[in-house]
Amino acid sequence: MTPADQDRSLRLNRFLARCGYGSRRSVETLITAGRIAIDGEIVHDLGRRVDPLTDRVTVDGEVARLPGEFRIYAFHKPAGVVSTLRAQAGQVALDSFRAEAELPLRFVPVGRLDAATTGLLLWTDDGALAQALLRPARKVWKRYEVAIDQQLVPTAQRRFADGSIELDGRPCLPCRLLPDDPLDGRHWVVELHEGRKRQVRRMFSEVGRRVLTLRRVAFGPVELGRLKAGGFRRLTPQEVAALRTAAGQPQS
Ligand code: URA
Numbered sequence: 001m002t003p004a005d006q007d008r009s010l011r012l013n014r015f016l017a018r019c020g021y022g023s024r025r026s027v028e029t030l031i032t033a034g035r036i037a038i039d040g041e042i043v044h045d046l047g048r049r050v051d052p053l054t055d056r057v058t059v060d061g062e063v064a065r066l067p068g069e070f071r072i073y074a075f076h077k078p079a080g081v082v083s084t085l086r087a088q089a090g091q092v093a094l095d096s097f098r099a100e101a102e103l104p105l106r107f108v109p110v111g112r113l114d115a116a117t118t119g120l121l122l123w124t125d126d127g128a129l130a131q132a133l134l135r136p137a138r139k140v141w142k143r144y145e146v147a148i149d150q151q152l153v154p155t156a157q158r159r160f161a162d163g164s165i166e167l168d169g170r171p172c173l174p175c176r177l178l179p180d181d182p183l184d185g186r187h188w189v190v191e192l193h194e195g196r197k198r199q200v201r202r203m204f205s206e207v208g209r210r211v212l213t214l215r216r217v218a219f220g221p222v223e224l225g226r227l228k229a230g231g232f233r234r235l236t237p238q239e240v241a242a243l244r245t246a247a248g249q250p251q252s
Pocket of ligand 1: 112113114115117197198199200201202214
């Protein structure tokens with residue numbers, strides 16, 4: 001190693017912790033369990049140093065990257081697009097937008113939206129972050145603008161807030177429900193920190209209302225803003241830091 005390489009190199013446990021795999025102490029269990037490889041070779045040496053520029057470190061086969069090397073994009077999903085990466089006949093799927101934006105295949109969407117739902121979908125090449133954001137225990141807030149077919153009565157409003165709406169035999173966690181247009185009673189903003197299948201549509205259906213349009217306008221600290229339908233924008237460093245904190249991966 002040249003002196004410059006020496007300066008850049010860091011201990012494996014510090015590198016893995018910076019990559020978001022846990023604390024310096026907890027990642028040592030990954031090393032001793034034989035789950036870490038450098039350039040294809042399993043390492044057990046807790047004192048091993050790595051050069052982030054030249055060494056290829058993998059965790060269970062997945063390449064570990066320092067947070068700054070990953071990219072995260074906000075995407076505005078248009079209506080009618082299915083949240084899969086390969087379209088069936090007659091469908092438009094997300095892969096065509098990824099190709100149009102010239103994002104490499106390693107970029108994947110974080111979760112899904114129904115075909116009829118529009119709005120914010122995050123994309124990243126950081127698999128650990130995507131998984132952390134979707135983990136129910138992280139309780140990351142998602143905000144939706146909803147238009148429904150008829151006014152909502154106060155008792156129905158309370159059921160969103162008190163967690164008494166059940167789906168699939170399990171109560172939903174309490175959500176925030178605020179009128180978007182207090183005069184007409186048919187436009188609402190709902191914030192939830194779960195991500196069950198068709199959750200917003202089914203919750204309104206439980207209180208006797210049909211969702212006419214549904215748009216996700218925020219995912220944790222990231223807002224859709226004025227991004228045009230079908231467009232991508234790279235998150236700012238501030239957004240990335242806030243998102244990682246929401247995912248329980250604060251950067252050291
Ligand atoms: N809830 C729904 O009903 N659909 C979505 O796409 C997202 C949340």
